[in-house]
Amino acid sequence: MSGHDHGDDGVSRRKVLECMTWAGTGVLWTITGGVPRSLGIIDSAQAATAAASGMTFLQISDSHVGFDKPANPNALGTLEEAINKITAMPAKPSFMIHTGDITHLSKAAEFDNADRIISQSKLDVHYVPGEHDFLDEEVKFYRERYGRGTKGQGWYSFDAGGVHFIGLVNVIDLKAGGLGNLGAEQLAWLEDDLRGKSKSTPIVLFAHIPLWTVYPEWGWGTEDGARALEQVKGFGSVTVLNGHIHQVMQKVEGNVTFHTARSTAFPQPAPGAAPSPGPMKVEDAKLRAMLGVASINFKQNEQRLAIIDTPLQG
Amino acid sequence: MKTLNRRDFGVDFGLALAAAVLLPVTTARADDIEVHIDNFVFQPAELKIKVGTTVTWTNRDDIPHTVVSAGKFRSKTLDTDDKFSFTFTNAGDYKYFCSLHPQMTGMIKVE
Numbered sequence: 001m002s003g004h005d006h007g008d009d010g011v012s013r014r015k016v017l018e019c020m021t022w023a024g025t026g027v028l029w030t031i032t033g034g035v036p037r038s039l040g041i042i043d044s045a046q047a048a049t050a051a052a053s054g055m056t057f058l059q060i061s062d063s064h065v066g067f068d069k070p071a072n073p074n075a076l077g078t079l080e081e082a083i084n085k086i087t088a089m090p091a092k093p094s095f096m097i098h099t100g101d102i103t104h105l106s107k108a109a110e111f112d113n114a115d116r117i118i119s120q121s122k123l124d125v126h127y128v129p130g131e132h133d134f135l136d137e138e139v140k141f142y143r144e145r146y147g148r149g150t151k152g153q154g155w156y157s158f159d160a161g162g163v164h165f166i167g168l169v170n171v172i173d174l175k176a177g178g179l180g181n182l183g184a185e186q187l188a189w190l191e192d193d194l195r196g197k198s199k200s201t202p203i204v205l206f207a208h209i210p211l212w213t214v215y216p217e218w219g220w221g222t223e224d225g226a227r228a229l230e231q232v233k234g235f236g237s238v239t240v241l242n243g244h245i246h247q248v249m250q251k252v253e254g255n256v257t258f259h260t261a262r263s264t265a266f267p268q269p270a271p272g273a274a275p276s277p278g279p280m281k282v283e284d285a286k287l288r289a290m291l292g293v294a295s296i297n298f299k300q301n302e303q304r305l306a307i308i309d310t311p312l313q314g
Numbered sequence: 315m316k317t318l319n320r321r322d323f324g325v326d327f328g329l330a331l332a333a334a335v336l337l338p339v340t341t342a343r344a345d346d347i348e349v350h351i352d353n354f355v356f357q358p359a360e361l362k363i364k365v366g367t368t369v370t371w372t373n374r375d376d377i378p379h380t381v382v383s384a385g386k387f388r389s390k391t392l393d394t395d396d397k398f399s400f401t402f403t404n405a406g407d408y409k410y411f412c413s414l415h416p417q418m419t420g421m422i423k424v425e
Contacts, residue, residue, distance in 0.1 A: 069376040069394065070376070071376065104378075105378060105391065105393060106391075131414045132378070132414075135378065135391040135414075137390070174413055174414070174416040175416055176384075176409060176410075176411035176416055176419050177411065177416060177417065177419055178416045178417075179416070179417075216417070217417065218354070218417065219415050219416060219417040275353040276353035276354040276355070276375070277354065278353065278354065278375055278376055278377050279376050279377065
C-alpha cells in the first residue's frame with residue numbers, strides 16, 4: 001500500500017462509484033470516472049487498469065464457517081456458492097473485502113476451511129474481524145492469518161483506484177450494556193491517517209458492526225462510531241460498509257452512504273421482528289434468497305442510493 | 315394395566331415436583347442454581363444467593379455467548395448447550411455480561 005500524504009493531488013477528479021451486486025452473494029462496487037494518475041497512490045499498472053475500465057471490488061460478509069445449526073446446516077457450502085459466483089463473473093474485480101465473522105467459533109479448522117474456499121476467488125482479500133473471529137483462547141488465529149501489516153488490534157488503510165479504504169475493528173473491549181467499540185487508540189490513528197488527505201478523496205470505511213446505530217436493543221451499532229464519522233465529515237464522498245446484521249440496510253446522510261451486506265451463512269431478523277437477533281430459520285427453498293440479492297448504485301454528489309434486490313432463485 | 319401404572323406414577327411425580335417447588339429456598343441445595351441463556355437474555359437476569367452457592371449458566375441459543383464479570387470471572391466461549399459454573403465465595407453484587415453481545419447483562423447478589 002502506498003503513501004498517504006498526497007494531499008493536493010486529484011482535487012478535480014470526478015468519481016462515480018457504482019455498486020452493483022450480482023447474484024446476491026456479495027456486493028460488487030464499481031468505481032469509474034477520473035482516476036488519479038499521480039504519484040504513489042496506486043501503482044501505475046493498477047492505475048492504468050482502473051483508468052481504462054473503472055475499478056470494481058466486492059464485499060462479502062459473515063461467512064460463519066463452522067455454523068451448522070438449523071438456519072443453515074452447511075455455511076461452508078453457501079460460502080462456496082458465493083465464491084463460485086465471483087469466479088464466474090465476466091469482469092474480474094480488483095479485490096474483495098470481507099467484513100468479518102469469517103468463522104463461527106474461531107477454530108483453526110474453520111479459518112483453514114474459509115481460506116481454502118475464499119482463495120478460490122484468486123482475489124486479494126482485505127479482512128476486518130467480527131466478534132466471532134476472536135473467540136480462540138489466545139486470540140491469535142485471526143491475527144496470525146490476517147493481522148500482518150495492520151495497526152493496533154488489526155486496523156489499517158490502503159489506497160486503490162483513487163479511493164482511500166479504511167478497515168476498522170469494532171469488536172474488541174466491548175463494555176457491559178454497550179455497543180460495538182472503536183476505542184481511543186483507533187480513533188487517534190484514524191485522525192492521523194486522514195490528516196492531509198484531500199477532501200475530494202473518496203473514502204470507504206469498513207468494519208464488522210455497523211458504525212451507525214441500527215438497533216441498539218440488539219447491539220447493532222457502535223458506541224463511538226459517531227466520533228469516527230465526525231472525522232470523515234468534510235470529505236465529499238464517504239461510503240461506510242458493514243456486516244454483522246445479516247441483511248441489507250442502507251441510509252444516506254449528507255455525503256455519507258451507509259450500507260450493510262448480507263451474510264453468506266444465515267439470515268437474521270429485521271430489527272425487533274423477533275425475540276432476539278439469533279439465526280433466522282426460513283424454508284429451505286427461501287434460504288438463498290435471504291443470503292442475498294442486492295444491487296446497489298451509488299454516485300458521488302447524489303444523495304440517493306438505489307438498491308435493487310433480486311432473489312437468487314425464482 | 316401398564317397405562318394405569320404409568321399414570322399413577324405420573325401423579326406421584328407431579329406431587330413430588332409440586333412439593334419440591336413449594337419448599338423454602340433455604341432448604342434447597344446451595345449448589346444448583348441455574349441461569350439459562352435464551353434469545354440473547356440471561357434468565358433470570360437477577361439472582362439473590364447465599365455465599366458458597368454455585369451458579370451454572372447454560373447457553374441454549376444457536377449463537378455463542380460468554381459470561382463475564384469484570385475482574386471476577388470469565389467463561390470460555392459457550393457454544394450451544396455449553397455450560398459455565400462459578401462458585402460465589404464472597405458476598406457482594408456481581409454484575410456480568412456477554413462480551414460478544416454486551417447488551418446482554420445480568421446480576422448476582424451474594425449475601
